[in-house]
Amino acid sequence: MSEPTKIGLTGAGGLGMHLSRGFEDTEDAVVHAVADVSDESRNRAGERLDIPEDRRYSDHIEMLDDAELDGVVVATPHTFHYEQTLAALEREIDTLCEKPMTTDLADAEDLVRRAEDSSATLMIGYQRHLDSAFLTAKEALAEEVGEPTFITAEVTQNWIATQRGTWRTNPDLSGGGQLYDTGSHLLDVVLWTTGLTPVAVDAQMLFDDDEDRVDVQAALTVTFENGAVASVAVSGDTPTVREHLHVWGDNGGFFVEGEDWDPRKIRFIAPDGGERQPRLDRWGSKNKAQAFVDVIRDGAEPPATPRDALKVTAVTEAAYESARTGKRVDIDL
Incomplete structure (x- = not known):
């Protein structure tokens, strides 16, 4: 059997945990690591998702560098999206950034350029x-x-x-x-x-x-x-x-x-x-987690792209x- 697709989750609040349930419903995908500045949120998510303590991080960058991820989800407050997504793209890690992509137009333009120059794919969470x-x-x-x-x-x-x-x-x-x-x-x-x-x-x-x-x-x-x-x-x-x-x-x-x-x-x-x-056809519909795994595994076009988010x-x-x-x-x- 092939190795499961390893997902890192940055932001273990309500939205992050909702997305994690989507990965649980996706065959051969697992939330492998979690990052959150809140000890309570991080440990609650770790227990809920059966993530060992050594893969529970207080810092997004540390998780990206240490956890050997196939993809990362950014589900933090909006103004953090730019820097956290940029860090993942710089490490060539496929990224699902929740909406909005950024709260600054210059940052949005920069992420479009960075994503198009990167070997990693950036998907935006417009479900x-x-x-x-x-x-x-x-x-x-x-x-x-x-x-x-x-x-x-x-x-x-x-x-x-x-x-x-x-x-x-x-x-x-x-x-x-x-x-x-x-x-x-x-x-x-x-x-x-x-x-x-x-x-x-x-x-x-x-x-x-x-x-x-x-x-x-x-x-x-x-x-x-x-x-x-x-x-x-x-x-x-x-x-x-x-x-x-x-x-x-x-x-x-x-x-x-x-x-x-x-x-x-x-x-x-x-x-x-x-x-x-x-x-x-409701039966053929995917959730965001399933669509993101398709991006990682198969190189699928993301349903919502950085250029969509730029507009x-x-x-x-x-x-x-x-x-x-x-x-x-x-x-x-």
Whole structure:
């Protein structure tokens, strides 16, 4: 039998442990080592994952240099992603970096360059790239929609009530607020499913802090190179989780919608108003852990790439600048 694929996990909090369960469900893959600055989190994860004490690290770099890994997962607070991912790429270790890739546009551009020059592969943790509804929407875009001209997207969540006081509302760790958290997924599917190039952002935000760094609600108008416009709304102060992506073009449109964290549903809308709801193949869907193991073992193309993530960071950073200055902010990718 071949050796199992050895994964290192940096960040043993809720997201890191959720990802670790995905590796447990993946044949011939194992979380081989864990790194976390918190003794409690690191040891709890080590016990849960049956990792011996000599492979439980307080330092990410030490784990990369010592643990003989095939791949590493970076599931730490957002502002650590750049340096930790860069360290893995410099050691030519395949890396799954949770979203957002970075909270700084220059850092995002640098990681794209580094990843494309490296023999290692960088995958970004935008799991909607593995959801069959969004995949169906992207694959059928040309036939069912044509070139997109108008997009609306919205996500709601009771975010601030549950996250206030955690690292997610500390902008030194999170980079911002709700837009850099769940809102990052929404921006990603707008940009990824349509394939459009953003050129400008106008944004308004409601902030939870005096320094206007932690947004609770955001409303963005994104203009694209082809003249299309997207209206994107993100709320972290609503009682339930709802998400929708509506894309219109000359041939019709599609609606991807859902609630809570369940798989999304899709409808195609014809020019005459008729609707079609395709049957989705849920059985063939992979989780992020399984997709990452395919990247490591088989050299598969990552479902979400650094260039996908670069677009998201560019729009996000432009949105914060626009909200704070009251001006339209241009984007040059």
